[in-house]
Amino acid sequence: MAAQDPETESASPGVPERAKPAKAARREPPAPKRVMSIHAHPDDQEFTVGGTLAKWARAGSAIVTVCITSGGAGSNDHTPPDMTREALVPIREEEQREACRVLGISEVVFLGYEDGMLEPSLGLRRELTRIIRRYKPEAVVCGDPTMRFYSSMYMNHPDHRAASDVALDAVFPSAETRLIFPELLAEGLEPHKVSLVFIHGSAQSDTFIDISELLDVKVAALKQHKTQLGPWDPTDMITEWAREQGAKRRLKAAEAFRLMRLHEA
Numbered sequence: 077m078a079a080q081d082p083e084t085e086s087a088s089p090g091v092p093e094r095a096k097p098a099k100a101a102r103r104e105p106p107a108p109k110r111v112m113s114i115h116a117h118p119d120d121q122e123f124t125v126g127g128t129l130a131k132w133a134r135a136g137s138a139i140v141t142v143c144i145t146s147g148g149a150g151s152n153d154h155t156p157p158d159m160t161r162e163a164l165v166p167i168r169e170e171e172q173r174e175a176c177r178v179l180g181i182s183e184v185v186f187l188g189y190e191d192g193m194l195e196p197s198l199g200l201r202r203e204l205t206r207i208i209r210r211y212k213p214e215a216v217v218c219g220d221p222t223m224r225f226y227s228s229m230y231m232n233h234p235d236h237r238a239a240s241d242v243a244l245d246a247v248f249p250s251a252e253t254r255l256i257f258p259e260l261l262a263e264g265l266e267p268h269k270v271s272l273v274f275i276h277g278s279a280q281s282d283t284f285i286d287i288s289e290l291l292d293v294k295v296a297a298l299k300q301h302k303t304q305l306g307p308w309d310p311t312d313m314i315t316e317w318a319r320e321q322g323a324k325r326r327l328k329a330a331e332a333f334r335l336m337r338l339h340e341a
C-alpha cells in the first residue's frame with residue numbers, strides 16, 4: 077500500500093488553525109522567469125489564472141499570452157443580435173490587451189483561429205510549437221484537456237479541450253524534438269524544453285498559488301471583457317472560486333493547478 081501523501085492528508089481535528097504552519101507559504105513554487113499562457117478565447121485567462129499571472133508579473137516574470145481564437149462567436153447572453161464576427165473580433169482583441177495590461181502582461185499573440193471551431197489539429201500543434209520555440213518559456217500555463225464535465229452545471233467548451241490538448245502536445249514532444257516539424261528548423265527555431273506546465277481546472281490539483289493580494293487585480297482584469305460580462309459583476313463568483321480553490325491549503329484565495337515538472341529549470 078502506498079504511504080499516505082502528507083500533501084493530501086486532512087488537518088488533524090481539534091488542532092487550532094494557527095498552530096499549524098501554512099503549507100502553501102512553504103510549498104508555493106517561485107515565479108518562473110518566462111511564462112507562456114495559452115488559451116482558446118479572450119477572457120479564459122482572466123477567469124482561470126489571472127491572479128497567478130498578476131503575481132508572477134509583479135515578481136518580474138516575462139509573460140506572453142496566446143489566444144488561439146479572438147472570440148468572434150461572442151457570448152450568448154450579451155452579444156447584440158446585429159453583431160457580426162468581423163466587428164466583434166477587434167473589440168475582443170482590445171479587451172484582451174486591456175486585461176493583460178491590468179495583469180502586467182505586455183505581450184499578447186492572437187493566432188486567428190475561428191471561435192467555436194477549434195480542433196486538436198496538427199496545424200495548430202505546429203503553430204503552438206513554433207511560438208513555444210520562438211518565446212522559449214520556462215513554464216506553460218494551460219487547461220486540462222481531460223476535463224469534460226465540471227460539476228453538473230457546465231460541460232467544458234470543446235475549444236477549451238482542443239486548446240489545452242494541443243498546448244500539451246506542443247510542449248511535449250514537439251517543441252523539444254528536433255525532427256518533429258523539421259520545417260521549423262528552416263525558420264531558425266531550434267528545439268526548446270519547457271520545464272514546467274501549470275494545468276488549471278484539473279481534478280488532480282496539487283499546487284496552489286496564493287492570490288489573496290491579487291484578487292482585486294484578477295477581478296479588474298476580468299472586467300475588461302465588457303462584451304462578455306455585460307452588466308454582471310463577477311466579483312462574488314471569482315471570490316468564491318478562489319476561496320474554494322484555497323480551502324485545501326487554508327488559503328483565503330488561491331488558484332489551483334496540476335503541476336508537471338518535465339525538466340529541471
Ligand SMILES: [Zn+2]
Nearest residue numbers: 116117120233
Ligand atoms: Zn472560453
